Amino acid sequence: MNKNGLVRGLIILGLLTSQVCGYAQTSYFEESSDMIFQDTKRPVNTLSLDNTLSLDSTLVSNHYKTECSNLNIKQLILPGALIAVGTLGVYNGAFKKLDINIKNKMDNLRGNHFFRADDYIQYLPALTYLTFGSIGIKSKHGFKERIMVEATAYLTMTALTNIGKYSFKEKRPDSNARNSFPSGHTATVFTGAELMREEYGLNLGIGAYTVAVGIAFLRLYNGRHWLNDVIAGAGIGILSARLGYWMLPLYQKWFKWDNPCPDIVVISPSYNPAEYSFSINLAYTF
Numbered sequence: 277m278n279k280n281g282l283v284r285g286l287i288i289l290g291l292l293t294s295q296v297c298g299y300a301q302t303s304y305f306e307e308s309s310d311m312i313f314q315d316t317k318r319p320v321n322t323l324s325l326d327n328t329l330s331l332d333s334t335l336v337s338n339h340y341k342t343e344c345s346n347l348n349i350k351q352l353i354l355p356g357a358l359i360a361v362g363t364l365g366v367y368n369g370a371f372k373k374l375d376i377n378i379k380n381k382m383d384n385l386r387g388n389h390f391f392r393a394d395d396y397i398q399y400l401p402a403l404t405y406l407t408f409g410s411i412g413i414k415s416k417h418g419f420k421e422r423i424m425v426e427a428t429a430y431l432t433m434t435a436l437t438n439i440g441k442y443s444f445k446e447k448r449p450d451s452n453a454r455n456s457f458p459s460g461h462t463a464t465v466f467t468g469a470e471l472m473r474e475e476y477g478l479n480l481g482i483g484a485y486t487v488a489v490g491i492a493f494l495r496l497y498n499g500r501h502w503l504n505d506v507i508a509g510a511g512i513g514i515l516s517a518r519l520g521y522w523m524l525p526l527y528q529k530w531f532k533w534d535n536p537c538p539d540i541v542v543i544s545p546s547y548n549p550a551e552y553s554f555s556i557n558l559a560y561t562f
Contacts, residue, residue, distance in 0.1 A: 362508025
């Protein structure tokens, strides 16, 4: 392909990408405009004009109102149970026998054929959590809210995981290193999976949890962790994600994130023929 053809192709790709990103954001405005237009077709009572305007304003405000997750003690049950069971396995003799039995079966299954993709796939749910809402997939919150939720969740996950590793000092099944409990890879991927479920709904959440369970299995398959490590890691991940959403109302209050206009993200590739360089431009407004 000659240079001119490549340049034309990149320009077309940039225009198409911009259109897709623009449609993803403007479709939300169009739905809101339709609702407002239909609402104004009602007969207007001049004696209660102030009440009518107040009602219209309430409709618009509620339509744009961001969904928030409030603290619910029941949401602690599942992650708390997983962390408790995983912690029990550090000292319980019967659980240790189960750990060793599973390790031996994984060693026989694996042989010398390790599969290290878990070192990279663990970050996939975290990446999709941030990006899906910017490419047209319906999300509950804007880009800045998702950044704050994810940052809070992963900071919490990192702190809890390292506290466990330095406190329990459990020996790894494949070495003399004493940082096996809990599984950091499992905590990382389950944090992303729970964020996906909370933000994008059950269908995408099932897909993210499928990835998470696969990573947990690979930690056992590759001989890097005991069963109780991945159980506790899953609990820490889920708990950290939920904590991120519990903190969101505070962030919205502190930073005054009450602007009814949604975020706009535009991604466009560009090509510089003089330097034969290719780049991707990102524009974000809030």
